[in-house]
Amino acid sequence: MKILFIGVGHMAGSLIKGITKSTSNKKYEIYINNRESTVAKAQELNVKPLVNLEDLQNEGIEVIVLGVRPAQLKEIAIVLDQFNLTNVTIVSMLSGISADKITEAFGRHPKLKIVRIMPNINADITKSVTGICANHYGEKSIDEVFDIFSNCGSVEKINEDIFSEFTISGGCTPAYILFFLKAFVDAAVKSGLEYQTALRTIIGSFEGTIANLKKSSKTPEAIIGEICVPNGVTIEGIKVFENSNLEKIVFEAFNKALKKDKEH
Ligand SMILES: NC(=O)C1=CN([C@@H]2O[C@H](COP(=O)(O)OP(=O)(O)OC[C@H]3O[C@@H](n4cnc5c(N)ncnc54)[C@H](OP(=O)(O)O)[C@@H]3O)[C@@H](O)[C@H]2O)C=CC1
Numbered sequence: 338m339k340i341l342f343i344g345v346g347h348m349a350g351s352l353i354k355g356i357t358k359s360t361s362n363k364k365y366e367i368y369i370n371n372r373e374s375t376v377a378k379a380q381e382l383n384v385k386p387l388v389n390l391e392d393l394q395n396e397g398i399e400v401i402v403l404g405v406r407p408a409q410l411k412e413i414a415i416v417l418d419q420f421n422l423t424n425v426t427i428v429s430m431l432s433g434i435s436a437d438k439i440t441e442a443f444g445r446h447p448k449l450k451i452v453r454i455m456p457n458i459n460a461d462i463t464k465s466v467t468g469i470c471a472n473h474y475g476e477k478s479i480d481e482v483f484d485i486f487s488n489c490g491s492v493e494k495i496n497e498d499i500f501s502e503f504t505i506s507g508g509c510t511p512a513y514i515l516f517f518l519k520a521f522v523d524a525a526v527k528s529g530l531e532y533q534t535a536l537r538t539i540i541g542s543f544e545g546t547i548a549n550l551k552k553s554s555k556t557p558e559a560i561i562g563e564i565c566v567p568n569g570v571t572i573e574g575i576k577v578f579e580n581s582n583l584e585k586i587v588f589e590a591f592n593k594a595l596k597k598d599k600e601h
C-alpha cells in the first residue's frame with residue numbers, strides 16, 4: 338500500500354519512524370511531501386520523496402495522511418482538490434478539525450473518504466495511543482488505517498463526538514506528564530541533587546510506578562496509600578497537593594485544552 342504524508346513535522350515524523358521501524362513485511366511504501374525540504378526529510382527518514390503533488394496519481398497513492406497544522410488545512414486542500422481522489426483515503430491528524438470541516442475544505446469531493454486519527458508523540462517508539470474514527474465514506478477504509486497506525490502503538494476506535502476528549506487524554510497528556518516530571522527534577526536539583534542524577538531518578542521512578550500500576554489490579558489510590566506510611570514522609574507532600582487543590586488545577590487545564598479543541 339502506498340501512503341503519502343503531507344506535512345512532516347514532529348508528529349508525522351514520529352509516526353513514520355514508528356511505521357518503518359515495526360513493519361517487517363514491507364507492506365507499506367511511504368512517500369512524503371514537506372514543501373522545500375521534501376528531499377532532505379525523505380533522506381533523513383529513509384522514505385520516498387514526492388516533490389510534485391501532481392505525481393500522486395501516477396504513483397498510485399492510496400492513502401494521504403495530512404500532517405500539517407490545522408490552520409494549514411485550507412491551503413493543502415485547495416491543492417489536493419484538483420486531483421481525482423475517488424480512490425484515495427484522506428487521513429487527518431489535525432486536532433479539532435471534524436470530518437465535515439475537512440469535506441468542506443475539499444469542495445470538489447463531497448464523498449471524500451476521511452479517517453481521523455489522534456496519535457501522540459510516542460509513536461516513534463511504538464508507544465502511541467492513537468484514537469481513530471471515520472466519516473460515512475471512510476468507514477470502508479477504517480480497518481486498513483487502523484492497521485497502519487497499529488505499527489505505532491495501540492489504536493482505539495472512538496466516536497467522533499468524543500474525539501476532542503480523546504485528544505486531550507491521549508494527544509496532549511505526554512506534554513502534561515513531562516511538565517509534572519520536570520517540576521520534580523527542578524525541585525530535586527534545587528534541593529542539591531546533581532541534574533543528571535535527579536533526571537535519572539525521577540524518570541526511573543515514573544517508569545517503575547507505571548509498570549507496577551499496569552501489572553497490578555490495584556487502583557492508583559490504593560498504591561498511593563501503600564507508599565504513604567502513617568506519620569511518614571510522603572503524606573506531607575500529598576497534603577500540599579490536596580491543600581493546593583492539584584486535582585482542580587488538572588481539571589481546569591484539561592478543560593481549557595478541551596475548549597480550544599472544540600473551538601475550531
Ligand atoms: N505535536 C504533537 O504531539 C501532535 C500533533 N498532532 C497534529 O499533528 C499536526 C502537525 O503537528 P506538528 O507535527 O506538531 O507540527 P509541525 O509544525 O512540527 O509540522 C507541520 C509540518 O507541516 C509542514 N507543512 C506546512 N504546510 C505545508 C504544505 N503546504 N505542504 C507541505 N508541508 C507543509 C511544515 O513544514 P515547514 O517546516 O516548511 O513549515 C511542517 O514540517 C497538527 O495538525 C496537530 O494537531 C496530533 C497529535 C499530537
Ligand SMILES: O=C(O)[C@@H]1CCC=N1
Nearest residue numbers: 432504505507508509
Ligand atoms: O497541541 C496540539 O494542538 C496538538 C494536538 C494534540 C497534541 N498536540
